[in-house]
Amino acid sequence: MIEAEQRTFRPVPDEVEWQKVCHMDDIPPLEGRRYMIQGMPVAIFKNRKDEVFAIHDECPHRGGPLSDGIMHGSQVSCPLHDWTIDLSTGSPLAPDKGTVGCYQTRTIKNEIWLQFPKH
Numbered sequence: 001m002i003e004a005e006q007r008t009f010r011p012v013p014d015e016v017e018w019q020k021v022c023h024m025d026d027i028p029p030l031e032g033r034r035y036m037i038q039g040m041p042v043a044i045f046k047n048r049k050d051e052v053f054a055i056h057d058e059c060p061h062r063g064g065p066l067s068d069g070i071m072h073g074s075q076v077s078c079p080l081h082d083w084t085i086d087l088s089t090g091s092p093l094a095p096d097k098g099t100v101g102c103y104q105t106r107t108i109k110n111e112i113w114l115q116f117p118k119h
């Protein structure tokens, strides 16, 4: 049973799979945590409303670790040069440019699941 919201960030491929990544308690509110999933660094964030965001953990500027950034609202500030990245889209605020991938998330019984293309 799905307990929390489900969010779609980008077109969903035809063939997808869900992978359990961590527990809600593993992510402190407004902080990020890095997980290596299918060989890719993924930053997971949780806001004070227990909304979960998952994004590729490399800043679109110069690859800084977004999981070490400060979350505010649905955005994160990169710890290296302070670009602000929208966690819902993976894009920085203008005038900065670029994008990183976001992942669809689900919370089931306080476990965080992410959607990936099926291999």
Ligand code: FES
Residues within 6 Å of the ligand: 059, 060, 061, 062, 063, 064, 078, 079, 080, 081, 082, 083
């Ligand atoms: S690497 Fe993130 S702002 Fe420069």
